[in-house]
Amino acid sequence: MAEELYGALAEFRSPEDLLAATRKAREAGYRDLDAFTPFPVEGLDHILRFPRPTISFVGLGGAITGASTALAMQFFTNYDYPLNVGGRPIYPISAFAVVTFELTILFSALAMLIGMLWQNGLPRLSYPVFDAGRFHRASKDRFFLCVRAHDAKFEAGETLAFLSGTGALSVELVPG
């Protein structure tokens, strides 16, 4: 049973309680931690030592791709079949600016959305924590701390006891 565990889940009433508990858990040596909250809790990522997310780079990549796609498209089409349009130049950079700008934004925004979902491993309809009895409140008004079973220091009974000690409203083990 133990090797199939996902982790231990503790429920807190407020973000402050969660932050305090998380801090304690870190101090207690737990490293493989996660939290589930109804809204982003400020400072949590800092305590959990999450690395800075790389969505911005994904967005930048998208932007560059978009801009170059747009420019390449417009240059190529005018190169492929050059036509005199109202005496304007064949490669009017100013006229190309609009589509280039739009595609820059389009590709960037889509890249970030897809990148965010990809990095988050979403969509993931079925996930162990959903099995937790009180987890439905994670999207309502409760703040959950989870110690993953992979954590080196994890030991079911001990961890549950530790979490209870941090002021959790409830604790439970989540099967994997």
Next chain:
Amino acid sequence: MNEPSDILPTRQSMGGIADQLTGIPLHFPADRRWVIAMAVASALLLLLMVSVVELFTRGVGIWGINIPVNWAFAIHNYVWWLGIGHAGTLISALLLLTGSEWRNSLNRFAETMTLFAVVCAGIYPILHLGRPWYVYWMFPYPATMGVWPQFRSPLEWDIWAVLTYLTVSLAFWYTGLIPDLAAARDRATRRGWQIFFGITALGWRGSARHWQRWQQAYRLTAGLAVPLVVSVHSEVSLLFAAGQIPGWHSTIFPPYFVLGAAFSGFAVVSIIAVSLRSWFGLGNLVTDDHLDLLGKVLLATGLMTGYGYVFEVFDAVYSGEAHEIQTLADRFAGAYAWTYWGAVIFNFIPLQALWWRVVRRSGWMLLLISASVVVGMWLERYMILVTSLYRDFLVSSWSHFTPSFWDWSTYFGTIGLFLVPFLIAIRLVPMISIFETKELLHEEKEEQQHG
């Protein structure tokens, strides 16, 4: 388990908000009113379908257009709808970036409004084509013709701009919606709702890691959306300003259009805010303070739009160009002076009431003023299109424009096209951002505790 209400310093709880807002789709509270609204909206949508069938069967000749006024209702309503759409993105994105958290009660339905307004706008450029079945020629694809689109055309820019705008708005709307869909999923008890919200929420579980990436993506998208909004309506203005027609050929057009768009959009947001608030009893979330702020924004954008009017006059007179001055004089006193003065009166006269706080905080007053602005902006678009075209350079080509029955039916039909999905959306997704409201509530409580 009982709600530990004693520890919450303010009247409402996070859980209460979640239940209230997810309850709107899950346990729809206003069935009868919704059915009536839906019936009206569907009738309008049906009218649109009939109009479109007639249009595609017989051609754009069913409209009142001619040479020289070969753009009228279609383009005019396109600009009008797109302008309305802009408020949603502006509210969400701009206010998110500036940390104006009062937006949290408004952004979701404002964004939803944007989506459907852009759809209404988006069908017009297709409908107005002489040969709509060839609309795909506007996209670059390796055709057997070997001919490509013409990228110097503002219309070509337009199709990219609008599609980008629609896509990015949709992405932004959906990104913000995911956590709320998860909240709704977790509240749902019926299997059907569970599966619907379960799939649309993509398995969101509120993980701290996820929130972190999500926040970055959401804020950056917002950062992109703001210039996008500005660019899209600037680009729309180029449909006109790129031509040489007097009354169009002006550098003020891009800002003038963007501000006008925001102005009309905020008016529609106000209308929807007031309506939904009374409809679903959301007075606790969309407060009088929200209306107050909306009123202020409306007033500000209205005054900026007014500046556009003033500058247009200045521009024409300063240029000293005979045709520009003639068009200006014609707007003041010509056959379509009613559109000009109608726009001025509807846009700016009732607006002045918003200088008073009590008016801003009154739902009904705000609703009426906003309705006036919507009408006024509609007249303004009419004025820009028709008065510029019906008398341009050569006296011999001067003509007239009278909208036909099908002009009107198509226009009213698009209102149906807007309302039907909007009404459906009300029943499907939370119309106010749940998690952001909770976050705000939490912060307010924090402040109360500490301050």
Next chain:
Amino acid sequence: MVQIFSPVADTWLRLFLIGGLSLAGGSIVAAVGFAHSAYMTETDIRPHQPVPFSHRHHAGELGIDCRYCHSNVEAGPRAGLPPTETCMTCHSQIWTSASMLEPVRKSLADNTPIPWTRVAKLPDYVFFRHDIHIAKGVGCESCHGRIDKMALTYRAKAFTMEFCIDCHRDPVPHLRPKDYITDMTWKPPADARKEGETIAAHEGIRVGELTHCYVCHR
């Protein structure tokens, strides 16, 4: 407890997403491909003809010059199908009783035209002229293919705008000396471009001006 889906659901969802995306992308590619396909360009059809006329026999084996039958090709826009009289110049002498040729004899007797099915047809908005192409060194074979090898005639080249415009952009390597216009077996020399340039210069071909719209559309 909010576990709504079983783990299998995720597999299905992913399959669905991938499937949907590939379907969307695939249909665009398929549509473009279809437009270029032999079906759409009608290069795969040997339409039924009232007389199973064989170009292979007449042009290939007998070596009759194209212009013997398509006599208008140098003078006017249309190459022209031969009048029945032309068929009968020979067939009043040979194969005079062949049942295959019954429609031809009937045409002459009844004075009704033979209802051929056109194989090389351009859309109405294309104003193609045979005479100028022939005059400037474009061979029959360049557009009509190896007619001399066709038992039943079919459209050898896809008459898409791309096909026309490719040559109009750069006609030089496609040009051939006057004597070889109707020659089906002519192969461009190794230095086709150099040869072509000589012809182009001699014929005064307005290279670079042949791709504007009014050359073909009006």
Next chain:
Amino acid sequence: MKRRTDHKATDGRRVWAGVEELSDDPRFQVFIDAEYPSVHEFSKTARREFLKLMGASFALAGLTGCEKSSFITALPYVDQPSGETLGLPRYYATAVLLDGYAQPVIATAHAGRPTKLDGNPGHPATQGRSDIFMQSAVLQLYDPDRAAAPSRHGQAVSWADVESAIGTMREGWRADQGEGVRLLMGPTTSPTLLRQLDAFLKQFPKARVHVHSATGFEARRQITTAVYGQPVDLHYGLADCDVVVSLDDDFLGPGPDQVRNALAWSQARRRSSDRPGNLLFMAESVPTATGAMAAHRLIAGTRRMPLLAEALANAVGVAGAKRPDVTETEARWIARVVAACKDRSGLFVSGLSGGAATALWIARINQQLGNAGQTLKLTAPVAGPTDTGTLAELASDIDAERVTSLLVLDCNPAYSAPGELNVGEALKRARSSLHVGLHRDETGAQCEWQLPLAHPLESWSDARAVDGTATILQPVISPFYDVKTAHQIFAMLLGEADEAPDAAVRETWRTGFGDTFDARWKQALHDGFVEGAAPFVTASLASETIAAPDAAGDLDIVFQPDPTVRDGRFANIGWLQELPKTLTTVTWSNVIAVSPALAKRLAAANGDHVDVSVGERRLKGPLWILPGQADNTVALYLGYGRTRAGRVGDNLGYDAYRVRPAADPWLTRGSLRKLDSSEELAVTQLHHRLDGFDLAREVSPGEVERTKPEQVSLYAPWPSSRNAWGMVIDLDSCIGCNACVAACTAENNVPVVGADQVRAGREMHWLRIARYYTGDIAEPKSFFEPVPCMHCEDAPCEMGCPVHATTHSPEGVNQMVYNRCIGTRTCSSYCPYKVRRFNFYDYRSPADSPEHAAHNPDVTVRARGVMEKCTYCTQRIEAAHVAADKENRPIRDGEVVTACQQACPTRAIVFGDINDPNSEVSRLKRDGRHYVLLEEQGTRPRTTYLARWREDDGESRQG
């Protein structure tokens, strides 16, 4: 012009030869059947059924746009006619008729069907120029409402029936030498017809001929008889005049003489490049094209014309001329005329409405000035018949039951006779009546027999042009209805055997040509005319002064032929109905024109219905305010209110004949009353006042600049081809006659859209003639400005198109590709000149319409939802390229002629290569009067203008 002759020269094919070898050949019919099934079916199947299906002249059918499969049936000839080049047109020289006069044409026939008529460049009278009637004759040929078979009481009969009936009649006539036989006909110039008429009268000496013409044939004869003692035709030598003074004579207006006069006048006008070559004075009551071109236009009531004529005579010193009481304005105008005429060649002319009194004074002035025989020449009347009775006499004869057999030949008295004669009723009382005409019209319906007449384009006949030069008409197409020519019918009346259709004409000319008949006949068919105009005659003037009718009276009613449908004969031609009338731009209706002051008194606006009563007779019609009309004058236009013209021409406008008096057909008195109703007229131009814009420019002789700065552009120039096409339009020569518009319509398959679409602002003409006026609305100065596509080098329209449907050719042509157009209409929105036209609906006719035979196969017929516009007749440019490229030579100047240029009777439109400094168009672009329309917009148009001369007083110019 050159285009034609080049063809002849280069391919050595037979051109302009007869089609008889084709038309009589059954194999040709086979080909026609195959290529043009509708034409074929039309003649053989039930006509009415499919006529119901099609939408009349609107109905110019299209090429099928998008076929499902491209594998369609192709039908070759069984035996190809020699000389036929598939896909290339053949040209025939022949003529069409206007008021009986020949309008010499070169007919372009594609695969045996005429598609376009152009003037015959070799003809001495017209020199290849045309007018709207000539251009539209080809559509009349294909008119689906034409009578298709002979009928009796409306029941179709065969020609054999007709023949036997005529045989029976002839027996009766022979008994009493034709007592009671009456022939009513319009004027004719056909030597053959006149010969046959003589033969008929010889056979039946007691038969009488009456002439009816609504356009002034009799009036002209009466006036010249009164003035010169014998009927004569006047021929103006406008090319040699320095000054022309016209009293109500619209000699530049529509009519058989228009082309000749316009040519000569404009030629004189352009004699010098630094000042106007002649000076035009006009006194008139109703504005006309001539008045619009006049340097000094005097507004005077029609009844003042005799007075003015006498005053002028007095001023130039004609003996016996008293100095009548003239107003101050009139006196000033007369003084200017006299000053201008000093030491210069001045010609005085007068119109019909002034009557003989005016004409006599004018003739005396011309004699005094020594014009007679110099700039004013006389000939015996070109048109006949002579020695005829009038319509009024015929009507009274019928009333007195003196008429047993009535033959109406190609005229429509039941419609176009003055209402008081009640001819329609009278026709019914004739014992047997026979109508010969193109249509079973108002008259045909009242007659016992209706015999369908062949159209001139399908007839063997002959006719003379206004100068007397004869043309032998040859058929360009074999008749597709069961019709006969007037000569064939006359042969029947004469009891001659049914001969070949050209027998009568050959017989006429056999005498004229004598021994060399075969050669001269061939030559005449080839050339399109027989050398030799009418010889000049001299005549002495009447010595007695003719009393002028009483000048008093409050409201004058003036009758004028309609500018586009004339006397109503052309009412069923959609092209003409849709042409904007010269000064009003009204289409599809006539109007009751009044002066602004009169309209103000009536408190009436354009389109308000007014009631006009003349004596007991009255009519109701829409009012139109015509700036520059005399205050006490109401102008009524003939030609509308028809009931049996056909689907196009029926029930449009009002019928002015109803109130037209038989005694005074041009001028009468009446009253005007405003009614409560009104209608929206189909007008193509709503605003005419120039309002201070310099769109139609004027330049004084002193102001002309010699050098103009090059139009600058921010963009680097695109390389040009060897040819760079450009056009110059001379506003000083444009008389607003619409010939260019009609020619463009015919050449470019421009659809007719109908009155409703015109009202909606959707007329499709690629070329519009803008009409402007400046100054006081009561006394305006008028301008005509043709506006085709400007072919801007920096075209705003091209920039707007998202799909490359409109681009620029290296030759500078703004190209419009219909098949690429998706109909965003951006190009039109951006066009500063608004010259683009959009197919708001499918304006093509159903595929089974016979009129699609009139289409130019070299031009796409545009489908719904696409933009179109002037292409500089690109099909002609490309044809010239092919011709030149095949010969490996550059295109010569004048080798490409646009349709509008070719038609223009004043040569106001010049097209050519602006890269060639010696071309005519380049020369004109360097002219001092040259200007660019909306130059400040920076569009760099290829179509530019020459400003009109601003003319000072004769005195000040001399000083």
